[in-house]
Amino acid sequence: MRSILTFVLALVAIPLTADTIRFDPPNPTSRTPVMAYLTGSGCGSSSGSAVRNGSSIGVAIRSQGCGFPVLGGYDVPVDLGILPAGVYDVVARLEGVPTPVAEVKLPVADAVPPFAVQPNVSHEGGEVIRLRRLDLIGCTAGTPALVCEDVAVRIDGVAAEVISVSPHEVIVRAPAHAAGTVDVELTTPRGTSRSVAALHYYDAAFRQPRDPAFFERVLFPVLYSGAGSYGSQWRTDLALHNGNTFEVEADTLPIGFICSFTCVTRLGPDYGEIIHGFDWSTGYVAELPRQAMAELRFSLVVRDLSRDASAFGTSVPVVRGKDWFDRPFSIVNVPSDPKNRVALRLYASQYISEARMNIVALTGPHANTVLVYAIEYPKAALGHNFAFIGDLLTKYPEIAGKGPLRLDILTATPAWPLWAYVSVTNNDTQNVIVIAPE
Amino acid sequence: MRALVTAVLTLLALPLSAANIRFDPPNPTSRTPVNAHIFVLSCGVESASVARTGSIISVTVNSFEACVPEVFGRHDAVVDLGVLPAGVYDVVASPGNLLVAIAEAFLPVADAAAPFRIEPNVFNSNVIGFPVRIVGSNLIKCAAGPAPVVCEDPAVKFGDAIAAVVSTAPDEIVVQPPQLPPGIVDVTLQTATTSARAVAAFRYFSFSESPDRAFFEPILFPVLYSGPGSFGSLWRTEVAMHNANPFPIDQPRGALFGGGCFPICDGRPPAHTTLIAFGGNFSTGLVDYVTRLAAPNLHFSLIVRDLSRDTNDFGTSVPVVREREFFDRPFSLLNVPADPRYRLGLRLYTYEPIPAALTVRIISHTTGGVLAERNVFLGPVGDHAFAFIGDLLTEFPQIAGKGPLRIEIAPTQEGTLAWSYVSITNNETQHVTVIAPE
Helix, strand or coil, X not given: CHHHHHHHHHHHCCCCCHXXXXXXXXXXXXXXXXXXXXXXXXXXXXXXXXXXXXXXXXXXXXXXXXXXXXXXXXXXXXXXXXXXXXXXXXXXXXXXXXXXXXXXXXXXXXXXCCCEEECCEECCXXXXXXXXXXXXXXXXXXXXXXXXXXXXXXXXXXXXXXXXXXXXXXXXXXXXXXXXXXXEEEEECCEEEEEXXXXXXXXXXXXXXXXXXXXXXXXXXXXXXXXXXXXXXXXXXXXXXECCCCCEECCCCHHHHCECCCECCEECCCCEEEXXXXXXXXXXXXXXXXXXXXXXXXXXXXXXXXXXXXXCCEECCCXXXXXXXXXXXXEEEECCCCCEEEEEEEEECCCCCCEEXXXXXXXXXXXXXXXXXXXXXXXXXXXXXXXXXXXXXXXXXXXXXXXXXXXXXXXXXXXXXXXXXXXXXXCCCCCEEEECCC | CHHHHHHHHHHHHCCCCHHHEEEECCCCECCCEEEEEEEEECCCEEEEEEEEECCEEEEEEXXXXXXXXXXXXXXXXXXXXXXXXXXXXXXXXXXXXCCCCCEEEEEEEECCCCCCEEECCEEECCCCCCCEEEECCCCCCECCCCXXXXXXXXXXXXXXXXXXXXXXXXXXXXXXXCCCCCEEEEEEEECCCCEEEEEEEEEEECCCCCXXXXXXXXXXXXXXXXEECHHHCEEEEEEEEEEXXXXXXXXXXXXXXXXXXXXXXXXXXCCCEEEEECCCEECCCEEEEEECCCHHHEEEEEEEEEHHHCCCCCCEECCCEEHHHCECCCEEEEEECCCCCEEEEEEEEECCCCCEEEEEEEEECCCCCEEEXXXXXXXXXXXXXXXXXXXXXXXXXXXXXXXXXXXXEEECCCCCCEEEEEEEEECCCCCEEEECCC
């Protein structure tokens, strides 16, 4: 009976989905130990083990009745150890059941590659790729320009058109290739070097989701421009700056929607812009290249133009991958004064999820008392899920006057992390303060 | 001649300083590769090599010129120490042509798969301390049956000293650690049939020593000011911390957040409590060290309030800055106005309490042109360094009306970790907007 149940659950899980396996870190190198987390359900005592055979990694899960994927799942951690550079096919099976329940590719980059490859490119090809390293190519002074040695570049075995060569950089044009991660090979008269799992082709036809090894989910919690209550005239200014020395693909940024003569889909080096005019009050998730994230800067300021003379606006945090919570988190020192409207915005990184929330009094006769216990179900928004409580005091009148408060928020499963913030709006002046998890 | 200069400079460099070595990550395990950053005078480091003999790690810095530890003009020589077995290592850096050390520091490497964890894992050597919990699965055998459950008697040692056992359960042993001098020790658990050791797992500390970054994480509270301000304002900074850990928090630099004296007098913020502090006067900011083990489950908020305008405005949130949020490279503050209606206050912070310099470059968002540039010197204050420009428009009148601006901040020397924010204060309403790096 048990094996039939297991088998049925395994069949229910078909078709396979990569969403049931995630990796920590999502972008390992050959120097980084990797943990795989498999999302199951009702597997209280689950454990797993991994066996590697070449580029295949089989993960066995020991559990009864572990279905995939099920809401409110359970995470089974499996240590994959430190892996040589390459692209691995990770296949998860319930122990004793031959049918896989999840399968996903895991690219492991070379920790010390012979050269860096920037940036990711679309499967359609034709885009420029840079191979970079100090003194990569031998060049000598010539007339009128440097004379560099001949080079050939092959991308997953296919010759790429060389556009230019200089001592520290070779620029080539990417050939078309199916979506996936490939090696890049550079040949000079001095020999051939290979950067393993270095170039990622993404499918331009599907904006999201993209391979988390190469793309990081960035949440812009509010992008609203338009009329508000009490005569307010809101405008959200999203500013961005690319401090990288290479172009950054940005087709999932809202900027990609703005087209004048041409649509901007790549941000050039040192490119900066301030954009506004969107009406996405539920926020927006963009997937941006990990290799560029350290030098991509943002600011998000919500302004009430009707009060521009008295206040510049309010900053709202931009939420990077590291800022999402896969564990409980708290928003601290929230007032519960009727002078203010206290709104909660809750974001689930992806898919269906639930969020559990406690509202706790911090001082006074109710100190450390849980005033409210609630469950929220964020609904589908732009690349994420979202829930909004316009005024906590209206929804939960029992908290009135019992501030300062603490909001404890907990995801149903670490596989679906959450983030949230509270906006405190003065009813008279409409001044807004944002209290976010720190 | 070079050798003679090297010898003289090297002798001048004594005594050795741990401040000249930093480890990344600061708290490695036996599963984590470690880099050592060795800060030396700009001396054209050619290469660096590492040799390990037992618990001694010798780093040889080969250079063109003499290398001495320096505050200004220093070079950050990054050395890969690889993955190390659990233990405490003495890392000694010396120039290639001399057998004299230029820097030395201790590096604890914890066991990645320790047989149990210890909460908290730090203990003040100077006071009669409080019990700690040893937590793990099936640590000791306990007889099943009616209460009270009877467990075998474990012996717990900190280093070679025996701890008093306070209580036992299968998955948790509470002990009173012995009083020992500052340092890192192994913790051993012995039963009649088993023995388990957590290597380099516990740190005795003293208020008089510099906090060990392997066990304590610095948290920057950028401003803590309560008192009168300009235009009749009356400021109060409220800083709140929720300790979601199941153990109290040690703060080796003193108590920004203090515990109470009921039912026992323990100055540490207790488990599962929220504390709100205000009334301090650290307008240059304050660095508080907290137990690194606890940091992921500590949640903060920092709100600057003008009590004279409390009816109009709840206040402004200022980010609380964790160690990972400091920048070792240039970063930008985006979308800063240059409107005479606002005062633009720029606050600059560096991670170490030594003099430092940052280059501030003010750039037009619209044209990309550099409008102003200056090296700003930061002076040590407490456990960090700080500088303040009260109004950028007064300091750099050429930027007036040229907004929106991007303010780029760049360390002037390698290895400097910096952070900054700009406050935009409306001259009439005193409403403040904070723009921080995102």
